[in-house]
Amino acid sequence: MAGVLASQQIEDMIAKGAITVAQPLVDGQIQPASLDLRLGNVAYRVRASFLAPEGQTVAERIEEFEMHRIDLTNGAVLEKGCVYVVPLMESLALPDGIQAIANAKSSTGRLDLLTRTITDGGAEFDRIAQGYTGPLYAEICPRSFSVLVRPGMRLNQIRFRNGQSVLTDQELTALHESDTLVSGGPAVIGDGLGFSVDLEPEGTDLVGYRAKPHTGVIDLDRIGEYDPADFWEELRTTNGQIILDPDAFYILVSREAVHIPPQYAAEMAPYLAMVGEFRVHYAGFFDPGFGHAAAGGHGSRGVLEVRCHEAPFVLEHGQVVGRLVYERMDEMPAQLYGAGIASNYQGQGLKLSKHFKS
Template sequence: MTTQASKDTGTDTGTGVLPSQEIAGMVRDGLITADPEITADQIQPASLDLRLGTVAYRVRASFLTGAGATVAERLHEFEMHRIDLMDGAVLEKGAVYVVPLMEGLALPEGIQAVANAKSSTGRLDLLTRAITDGGVEFDRIAPGYHGPLYAEICPRSFSVLVRPGMRLNQIRFRRGQAVLSDAELSARHADQRLVDGPAVIDHGLGFSVDLKPREGDLVGFRAKPHTGVIDLDKIGHYDPAEYWEPIHTREGRIILDPGAFYILVSREAVHIPPDCAAEMAPYLAMVGEFRVHYAGFFDPGFGHDAAGGKGSRGVLEVRCHEAPFVLEHGQVVGRLVYERMAAVPDTLYGAGIKSNYQGQGLKLSKHFRVG
């Protein structure tokens, strides 16, 4: 499967984000290792879901391994106690855990990797980052890395029940330089409409917050401070009212409370063409007293076949910092960095692979009942 766009942008050269079929090839070739074996449904259009192992280490603080050291060595320094996950265990709000993952890597020199939290993980304010032996950055894995993978997990709003095999984060692989320049983004938008309104392009595609919905006055949700545990295996199970406070406004603005976590939605409907992927970039702290959580990747096909036309709105996970902050309708709060695919994936994001958030608007994670 190819497109004219893929030919025009050179994705047939093999440079870019690796698609599902090449990830499957890496598994077959032993470049991605796992115990137990990787299952077919772990492979997404442009990423691989990573699974929790059988034990969690409660640690005194978050850490980076550092050059020349292993995670196992650092755990010896920082471990408080270890927790068997086999029968399920609660990871408590505010604590920091390190969990060995079932997957490992044997990357060749020409391929680097980047990890990120899955969408549902981010919507629960569940800070999840990948760490590696010798790592000097979270979620970034250098070409040629051979070794195990670990997840650092810090539940920030809700305590969660986890079990081995759960998938809280995912990993993407790229060969060479994949990021589209602003000129390339502008040309893409002119040809394929990357958003349903004016495109604000500056080191990526800017997006803003929607605080004036077309219907009603519900603009978001704020996490309640004292709630029960969320079992991550339970889908469509929990009453949102027990965990979230709805945010209403008719003024086009809200005041963010320090330390609070919010679910909001972008004003723009975003479109990721089949030969592209995207990542939500960290928001510049100098522009406001808040942070838009960059929870996940946007797969090829996101918003490509949404009901009613192209585009799906992006859900924003927002945490306020030290001072109250007024957030206004239409305020630019982040940007999407688009990357070219090395090839169009065999499968795209959408109903065909049971994607949870295609065609979404304002939406909580899949664990909560709708309506």
């Protein structure tokens, strides 16, 4: 078969040495269709973001751009607006035919914490070619809030693929007819399943949150402890529209409730049409079982992490802002999102990251 590797296949890769770990795995690190990556013991403050193209290593580039290094052992603050590179506890020796793609975890994206994976000889962020052997690094740029981090924290995740098995629009249409991939709005299918923004929620005029520009530090180990009012402004509207301010960061929610059947995984991608001067940040892996009734969900909204560029832009209720690309699993995962594992966002609506009080 071909497709995204499931949790039990990731365990097999670890057993065979295709994935090596500097410290033993922790509970919950292996997800239904991905592996969480852990920060190592040191962060390098660098002058600028970079890649290490063919013939170069990330370590060599760190020597070129390093400003200073930070020991994370007892915790350290990564400052808003700065760029850091952190060696990860996991490294790879990918076999031929297996490639990998990395992405920020949901809670990372909801804090506007730009986190990307870089490799030796890598021409792109977050894309790892088949046969790659070497270390992994996280590039971290806090954009809205300064954060306190420690070794072992999991800010991004990696997904492994055996070949390509992205569903065509025809296959996606057939799957929607049999499994109801989206409810609460029409199925807009074109290079994936389109989703739109909800600015007319039932029973409330609260439609989202905007990050405050001057706030305290967020300790990423503190769950459910921060008052949202200290970090976020509530967004309310009664006319189905809001105006996005340049360089501001917003948490909004999709109008549609999304369903990922157990045999499939999905990835959030930006809407490619020229819809306006904004971008939906795609922290973007959706695991098998997300919004699935048997795993505790009956469709779950997609939380949208939105940043406006250049000029103010009017966002309207129901405007398509992104798409979900569905892909087959290589095997049925031994565990599903929301079923017996910690899944913070099953059945979610408009929701800030897990660090904030409900």
